[in-house]
Amino acid sequence: MSAEPTVGRKIGDVILDVANVSLSFGGVRALNGVSFDVNEGEVRAIIGPNGAGKSSMLNCINGFYKPTEGMITFKGESHHQMETYESASQGIARTFQNIALFKGMTTLDNIMTGRNLQMKKNFLWQALYFGPALKEELENREVVEKVIDFLEIESIRKTVVGRLPYGLQKRVELARALAAEPDMLLLDEPMAGMNHEEKEDMCRYILDVNDEFGTTIVLIEHDMSVVMDISDRVVVLDYGEKIADGTPDEVRANQRVVDAYLGVQHD
Secondary structure (H helix, E strand, O other): OOOOOOOOOOOOOEEEEEEEEEEEEOOEEEEEEEEEEEEOOOEEEEEOOOOOOHHHHHHHHOOOOOOOEEEEEEOOEEEOOOOHHHHHHHOEEEOOOOOOOOOOOEHHHHHHHHHHHHOOOOHHHHHHOOOHHHHHHHHHHHHHHHHHHHOOOHHHOOOEHHHOOHHHHHHHHHHHHHHOOOOEEEEEOOOOOOOHHHHHHHHHHHHHHHHHHOOEEEEEOOOHHHHHHHOOEEEEEEOOEEEEEEOHHHHHOOHHHHHHHHOOOOO
């Protein structure tokens, strides 16, 4: 990757501000006036029970869903509604809860698709595969090879993704997102379906990306031990509303959070 490693972790100013965001699907309100921010360089977790609105929030941040109300500000630029290509061009990349790879393509080719925004030559140049287009492809290939080395997937670089086990497919999807060299990386349940060893590896890669390249991480994860170990701050959603926001220790001690996860109701 072209970014220079940082010397230790450095938390900066607010890079993402979510202000009073609501989202409705017909009569169903998926998000209701949710507000929180993300500081540059931090690992920010979004947690909550199933159906809390976590993935809906990520979809609003990267433009896949259009908020019914509210404003999202990224790197000082505010949007009521943003298109997915706009979020990508501004430096937001993401992975998905359900793996979204091209199963018939190799690992290398899948990761190369993460460089599409950096490919500036037109279709004719690319078809000729000569001169400037060839130079551009080689430059982008170099970035991708560094990502492959970083995530230790050299041995599967020419393997068709559909033949890979689930844990490795998750790592390939992370590699594709990293190939875009994002300022902020959205991870939707990056460890879902993994065994203990695979989770440990993924945690290490996430922290390495954050530490060495200063990439801001926003993640959804159901494994609370993972969330509490790697997150700087945690925001908790329940039925589309924010019920807590703070450090892992503060959230862990919050009675509303405990009640939401245990299903406790008060009169």
